[in-house]
Amino acid sequence: MVDSPGRITLWGVEVFVATAEEGSISAAARRLGASPSAISQQLTNLETAMGATLLHRNARPMALTPAGELFRRRASAILNEAAQARAELAMADMTALTRFRLGAIEDFEADVTPRLLIGLAERLKGSQFLLETGASHHLHDQLDARALDVIIAAEMGPPADWAEVHPILTEGFVAVLPKGRVDPGADLMAQLQTLPLVQVTTRHYMGRLLAAHLARQGLHLPHRFELDSYHAILALVAQGVGWSILPPLALMRGRRFAGALDVVQLPFAPLTRTIAVTARRDILQDMPEQLAAQLKPIVAEVILDPAVAAYPFMRDVLQLA
Numbered sequence: 001m002v003d004s005p006g007r008i009t010l011w012g013v014e015v016f017v018a019t020a021e022e023g024s025i026s027a028a029a030r031r032l033g034a035s036p037s038a039i040s041q042q043l044t045n046l047e048t049a050m051g052a053t054l055l056h057r058n059a060r061p062m063a064l065t066p067a068g069e070l071f072r073r074r075a076s077a078i079l080n081e082a083a084q085a086r087a088e089l090a091m092a093d094m095t096a097l098t099r100f101r102l103g104a105i106e107d108f109e110a111d112v113t114p115r116l117l118i119g120l121a122e123r124l125k126g127s128q129f130l131l132e133t134g135a136s137h138h139l140h141d142q143l144d145a146r147a148l149d150v151i152i153a154a155e156m157g158p159p160a161d162w163a164e165v166h167p168i169l170t171e172g173f174v175a176v177l178p179k180g181r182v183d184p185g186a187d188l189m190a191q192l193q194t195l196p197l198v199q200v201t202t203r204h205y206m207g208r209l210l211a212a213h214l215a216r217q218g219l220h221l222p223h224r225f226e227l228d229s230y231h232a233i234l235a236l237v238a239q240g241v242g243w244s245i246l247p248p249l250a251l252m253r254g255r256r257f258a259g260a261l262d263v264v265q266l267p268f269a270p271l272t273r274t275i276a277v278t279a280r281r282d283i284l285q286d287m288p289e290q291l292a293a294q295l296k297p298i299v300a301e302v303i304l305d306p307a308v309a310a311y312p313f314m315r316d317v318l319q320l321a
Helices: 010-022 025-032 036-050 066-092 112-123 136-144 188-192 205-216 230-238 248-253 255-260 287-310 312-316
Strands: 099-105 128-134 150-154 163-172 174-178 197-200 223-227 244-246 261-265 272-280 318-320
Touching: 010 025, 010 036, 010 066, 025 036, 099 112, 099 136, 112 128, 112 287, 128 136, 136 150, 136 205, 136 272, 150 287, 163 248, 163 287, 174 188, 174 230, 174 248, 197 205, 197 230, 197 244, 223 230, 230 244, 230 248, 230 255, 230 261, 244 248, 248 255, 248 287, 255 261, 272 287, 287 312, 287 318
Parallel strands: 099 128, 099 150, 197 223
Antiparallel strands: 150 272, 163 272, 163 318, 174 244, 174 261
16 A cells, blocks of 8 residues: 555654664665665655655765754654554553564574563464564664664663663673683683683674773783684684683583583683663563563573583572573
């Protein structure tokens, strides 16, 4: 169905906000899962309905006109109100929720997320599910852009004023070494400084978090590899290339390397992160809190219990929040 020019539609407002935030029609199309021509037509329809030009389309990146700046503030409020109304109607009868967009860190994709989705599908029988996995910083960006409803990701500093956060798991980072490479009775830090660090890339938030923590300890560790893949890091460590600092969830994803690794507590000040369910405040009522409650026993069964069985010291560094 083609929207009539002259009418302001909710879809048109969403297209406008996405284009304003992304800075181009093609980027807005990717974000919304539509064609660039459809996005362009929606913008034309909206401008016709408003009787004003909202975007300088020839600018790179695309820029808002003065009228567009004024409308953008109203547009965000319109989308928030629409989302809240939709959620209130759906939450009165959970079966009425027709679409649920979930983002989850890759650490959970094999064991945790499938079980969670099965449970949600049993409760929300009329709903379609979209799952996006990725790094925490990417998921937070997608939630901020309203491209996802709820995310399961690492906390990244103080939450935005629009967010509600429900912690699930707190984990302390650990040192991962090639099997048998160090003497447990000798100075661990001194031994580690003779091995190159296989580092999590500082292009990701977690890599920057680790780099900042090491700097605070006055540690300048040599490294030759900076990677964004847990599996690649664990593979290099398992082959004796060096050692790394990782969260326990990374080890649970790379269980096939366990026989070639030693895992110990950090020989310097501890560093922790918290995995949480985050959503826009007051949009989905108590659903994010329920989701966190549903996740905890799954995480305990498939993550915590096996981790503690494999590495007993994990009882102190890996805990439900």
